[in-house]
Amino acid sequence: MDYLQRHRTANGHGQVAPRRVATPWLALLAGPLSYGIAAPALLLDDLARATGTGERAAAAGVTAFGWGIALGTPLLAALLARRGVRTALTASAALLAAGTILLVLVPTLPALVAGAAVQALGSAGLSVTAMKLADSPRRMGVVAASLAVVGATGPLTGALVAELLSWQAVLALPLLAVAAVPAARRDATPPDAVPASFDPLGMALLAMLVTAAVLTPHRPLVAGPVTVALLVLLVVRTNVRPDGFLPAAVARNGRFLTACVLVFTVGLVNFTLLYAAPDLLREHAGWDSTRSGVVLLAPYLLGGLCSGFLTAASVRVPHRVTAAALLGAAVAAPLLAAVASAVPLLLVAMALASLAAATGQGVLALRATGVVPGSHKAEALGLFNLAYLLSVAFGPAIAVTLSHQAG
16 A cells, blocks of 8 residues: 555656555564563563672663653654654664664673663664554554553563563564665655754653653652752743644643643553553462563553554544543543453453553544644654653552552
8 A cells, every 4th residue: 555655646747656654664663662661571580690780770671761751752753853763763773773782782780771871862863753654544653553562571571581682672572663764765755844943941841741741650758849840941942942842732732731731641551551461360360470561461462453544543532532441441440440450351451451541542642643733743743752651660660669568
C-alpha cells in the first residue's frame, strides 16, 4: 500500500505524490525504546557482577534510561520542530549509537549510568519522530502497539538474549531502531521545520522540571516542592516568551492539557499494576517471579496487539466516548485487582490496564496533536509523550508503597 501511494500521480497531472515512510519502518523506529526499560529487568544480578556493585546500584542504569527518555522526548521534539525530520533522525541515531557503545564496552557503574542516559536520549528522539511521521490513526496505532508489545516481551527477550549471547547484547537491543533510520530519512517528506530563535532558559527550566518530577516519587519532600517551583517559573517564562522552548500555543491549550492528564492517568494505572502484579500473584496463587513473568505475557501482549486495531478504529467514534471508555477501563482495572482473588480476574484487570494505556497512547496522541497548530505538532508530541513517561516514574513507586502498607 505504501509503495503504491508513492507512485500515484497527484491531480492527474503526472506529479509524483509525496513519499511516506512505510509503516513497518515506523514500528521499528519506535518499538526498541521499550527494550531499554524492560529487557534488563531479569538481569540485574549479571549487571551487578559485571560492575562490581550490588543489584540496587546496577538498577541505576534502568533509572538513568527512564530519566533519559523523559528528558529526551521534549528536547528532541524541539529539535524535530526546528530542524526537521532528517536532522532529528541523524542526531537521535548518533546519540543512541554513542550510548550503546559506552554501555557495551565500559563495564563500570558510571559508564552504565551515563551510557543508559545517552542511549535513552537517542531512543526518545527516534520514537517521537516515528509518531510525528505516523500521519493516520492506523499508522499511529501500529507505532503505539509496537511500543507496548516490545515492552510486554522485553524481560523474556532480555533473558533469552543474555543466555544465548551476553548481558551486553541485551543492553544493545535499543540499537535495533537504527536499522529503520536510512529508510525513514530517504522517504521523509521535505523538512517542515519552523525556524525559531533558541531559548536556552526555557530549555534549562524544562530539563530541571523533568528531573525534579522523575525524582519526586523517591524524594517527595525535596523534589515535590522543587517541581512545583520550577513549574511556576516555566509558566512565567512562557508568558514572557510565548514563542520560546515551551510554546504558549501548546501550553495554554486546554484540550491538549486534558489529553496529557488522561494519558498520564491510564499510564499510571498500567505501570502500578504491572509492578504490583508479582506480589498479587504470589499472594493469591503462590507463584514465583519466573512463573508470574511468563503468565503476564498474555494480558500485556493482548493489550498491546489490540491497541493497534482500537487506535485505528477510534476515528469512527466520538472523542468523548473514546475518552470515557479509556477512563472507565483505567478505573475498573485497579478496582478489580483490589477485590479479586482468583487469578483469571487478576489477569483480566491487568489486560484492561494494558489495553487502556497502549490504546490511550495512540488515540490521545492523535487528539493532542490535532488540537494545536500544525507548526507546533512536534513540540506537542514531545510534551504529550513526556506526560505518559512520567507515569513510568510514579507507577512503580506507588506499587512499592502499597505493597509495604499491605505487608
